[in-house]
Amino acid sequence: MTDTSAPPTNAVPGGSALLARPVAPLSGSRRGAGLTEFRLAEGFWGRLQQTNATTTLGHCLDWMERLGWLANFDRVATGETARERPGWQFSDSEVYKLLEALAWERGRSGSPEAEAMFVALVERIGPAQDEDGYLNTCFGHAGQQPRYSDLEEGHELYCLGHLLQAAVARARVTGPRDPLVEIARRAADHVCREFGAGAREGICGHPEIEVGLAEFGRLLGEPRYLEQARLFIERRGRGTLRPIPLLSAAYFQDDVPVREAQAWRGHAVRALYLAAGALDVAVDTGDDELLDAVRRQWSRTVERRTYLTGGMGSRHQDEGFGEDWELPADRAYCETCAGIASIMVSWRLFLATGEARYADLMERTFYNVLATSPRADGRAFFYANPLQQREAGSDVEASGVNPRAEGGVRAPWFEVSCCPTNVARTLASWQSYAAAVEDDAVTLLQYAAGEGRFALADGAVLALGIITSYPGDGEVRIEIREAPARPVALRLRVPGWATGATLSDAGGPRSVVEPGWAMVEREFQPGEELVLRLPLEPRMTWPHPRVDGLRGTAAIERGPLVLCLESTDLPEGVDLADVRLDAEAPVRAVADGAVAAGRVQVASDPDGTPPFQSQPGGAEPSAGGPAVDLRLIPYHRWAEREPSAMRIFIPVSSSA
């Protein structure tokens, strides 16, 4: 056991909301912003974070209480377990992800409600832990299957991984002397005993324990935990897991060792959590081969297996990645959790390499997956994020606990309800991914209104006011509020799509800045202002010709936002399936959406027309149809006004 009286090198003694953040590698000088180092103001992300705090956290707690997922812990504590219990075998993990969200929220805002919820939950969880540190409400107790009797589908280590991540959040905010941290430490020690070298050679069917162990080890300065994470990473891909009927070993990435794989495959969330854990291990052990392997997988997957939204996972079947270029809008899956897991991976890659492309993908995923999931009121969520909805969903589907992925309506809760708490923990710590500090350089990766008081290398502060209504507007004003009396660097990410962006430094002339990094390095004076202007003219985007499912279509984007066309916004009597985009017509922005001049022609009634015809374009809406203005809205707001049919990729009229 580690002596906690001597705080480990990487741990923050006593905790500090100022610097608390989800990912803190042992090496490398680059770090994400701390929870209160960068405070969001009212704005796109500030509002989402506020709704999460005031509504979603309590919403998740209520549902888990109502469904008996919390009482599962009570039953273990009182010895009243039985063969059947409420919830799937992984429902404990939702409680832990909520704990993590509550810990970040407490750190971010000091919320006494979040603190009270957190403490009350930990008081119910603690008594369910077994003497030897094992903690799970589905296995290992009276009437239940034995511990680790189903590594393939049992999710026991997966649940513990989320427990460890919750403990990391708590300790980083309030210090490691905490009941949850003690629970987590006993659980982590148990895992090392059970699965360490010379013990059980197993791995968990669902990766997650790896990131949990690595970060918990970082927190406590405990190398055994990192080593255990390393063992799990190295064991994977060697066919250790027993086959599950109808699934291949690729489903849980047990087909190819991590360092040999070329692309992500199988169940998307599993593949991405595994990659995040592999990166933690690679960085902390200096294993460049492993780091390069994950970078290679990222490149191939982002080039060929990722949607325009940043969504990953083409297939409903197995919630999995498709093959290269298998990106049909028809039934894109794009699970919310896979988007979050992709953010976890890209963030680690940014910290390890400093490359802007990782933050570019994060922005795309933040605005078009993470922000798409929660309804504006924070009480309903998308699990899947398809790029096309052929038929409007039904309000009935949104009224209770839903199957996980269907219907085109956000649901309050799911049978498999991984997404709501994943959204909650990510929103509560969002600012930690938006800025980074490296020695005397502050990097703004994502643009959100707020105030940053960044702690530089020697304890000096660079305080910035960020005034912007981005992504509604492309202007980002950065006001210097406090700066040391020496040259420091301010780096701004210019997104890959932002050709023609300009930067005005302290009222000077504008200069064009290329996508990548724009850096200003000098001595700053309080009161000075820099203005970054990102071009938000709507733009058409075309799929690669190898994407069979999108041939002959184009999408419209505006800044980081992918736009979509909802049936709600079509003139009476026009079917979304009949809309054709005129690629020559101007596309112009209005309000928070965009208007594209498109051509709409109601096709002859499709009833009775054969699906396959001897002439091309049989029932193609004729090119001479009337041109009408189409109003596209940001994809992340679709299906909010009413259930709708929706498209991101719109067929381009044949005259184009």
Added chain:
Amino acid sequence: MTDTSAPPTNAVPGGSALLARPVAPLSGSRRGAGLTEFRLAEGFWGRLQQTNATTTLGHCLDWMERLGWLANFDRVATGETARERPGWQFSDSEVYKLLEALAWERGRSGSPEAEAMFVALVERIGPAQDEDGYLNTCFGHAGQQPRYSDLEEGHELYCLGHLLQAAVARARVTGPRDPLVEIARRAADHVCREFGAGAREGICGHPEIEVGLAEFGRLLGEPRYLEQARLFIERRGRGTLRPIPLLSAAYFQDDVPVREAQAWRGHAVRALYLAAGALDVAVDTGDDELLDAVRRQWSRTVERRTYLTGGMGSRHQDEGFGEDWELPADRAYCETCAGIASIMVSWRLFLATGEARYADLMERTFYNVLATSPRADGRAFFYANPLQQREAGSDVEASGVNPRAEGGVRAPWFEVSCCPTNVARTLASWQSYAAAVEDDAVTLLQYAAGEGRFALADGAVLALGIITSYPGDGEVRIEIREAPARPVALRLRVPGWATGATLSDAGGPRSVVEPGWAMVEREFQPGEELVLRLPLEPRMTWPHPRVDGLRGTAAIERGPLVLCLESTDLPEGVDLADVRLDAEAPVRAVADGAVAAGRVQVASDPDGTPPFQSQPGGAEPSAGGPAVDLRLIPYHRWAEREPSAMRIFIPVSSSA
């Protein structure tokens, strides 16, 4: 119990291979050809039927013995059951489908091997039947779950449905005094007691008992069985089945009553078996509303939810139908069993209505789904029949028991192995679907070399020799070998695609015949000949504009055959993804395939190219690429020479 000494009106006393056929409605004068009424010669279907007889039947028996699916019956008989047993809960049904195939084969060819296999199997099955008629090796015995404790997924009634179909085949060939018929009768009586009016209000999660009961009732003239089938049909769609996690009630068609549904939806095989049962009930009870409901569903589904191959079921997820126009080549599922079930439905609709369009769809499905599944040697099968294979499968995948649907290689057996025995029973009785008799009219629905000796209304015979190498050649010569001395009618189906078909009657001038029926009604003389010439020039076929997944592509068909392009036939170094069809170039037939003049251009290496681009056609193979001849082969023969990448729908070059 029915007194079998007085043969029921619809039963053939003593059985008769001459007239034995799978479907024999109580009403209507139209009937399918009997097993030996129409004998296939060497030819497309004759060869498939012969390989099935000599190889596939034994192959299926061997696998089921090897995997312990047969021993399951022994264990019930000897009281050695336990909680675990080999095979899925529905493995009994494969034994029954093999029995059905053996019964047809015995009837068709008189094969003593088939007879011996059949008798030996029945001897093992009989002792497993419980006193009260219940028969299942997975439920209801020591260590097993109780009978009917899992109607949603237990498949008990589904298995019994296949048992009844096997008994129908046996009785129609050798008469109703048979051990299997007795087993089936006791099982059917048990089902009526357990699930009749006033008893358990349940239905089976997987339809099939309905067709089994209806046909067994027809065989024995037992109205209770038809009534029980009617009850099952009427109960469905009212939410009787408990929800299965992550599945909707549409999965097993318990969402909407059969007579109210607009289209088929959910699990494709279930939807189609249910429709077949509903048709049996509708026809035998004179329920025109129910008949019309299924006709409506057929039309909507064939227009909007059916692939060019006749394949049904777009989704791997839930093996289900998609929504209207959801027909992506990416991951089309098109389960072999769904194709067979579609044939079952269309055949019943033809018998009920006499409309040619049902036989048209059957032809499409026969050649492009049924014939695609078995490898030429009859020892490996496709479960799924996708329209596109992005990457060549692996021979390794084909070496043993495979998951059900992946890989692009035919497999000897599957974990869920419904398809091989379904193929076997359908091939063994194929000729019964190829011709029909109605009073003094003989109808040829499918063209295959062979000899028909059709029994007309009064016992007179119209004997025809059919000489053709169709579909390799479009000429079908029909030689009159025996005919009554009075006018009789010969009706020939002119397929929907066969514009320009001609018919020469007894050496007279050719006349053009329109798609639909060509009828010659007169007194025939032995030695006369009619020649039907079907145009087999390859033709391009275009998808409906609403089929998003196929936009900008076309397919090539030749007669009833859908063609495909395999990577195997591409010049060295050309990637299938880079091939573009020149829609203006001539397409000409060669040998048993077709050659299309296509344009091929190797695109710049796709590595590093973004999947979404600011210009259309970024990496589109340039229009100026070299024109090379593409050799397309019939789809049903793909992946036979080696694992390959494959496409049916090929992007059309943008200059077209």
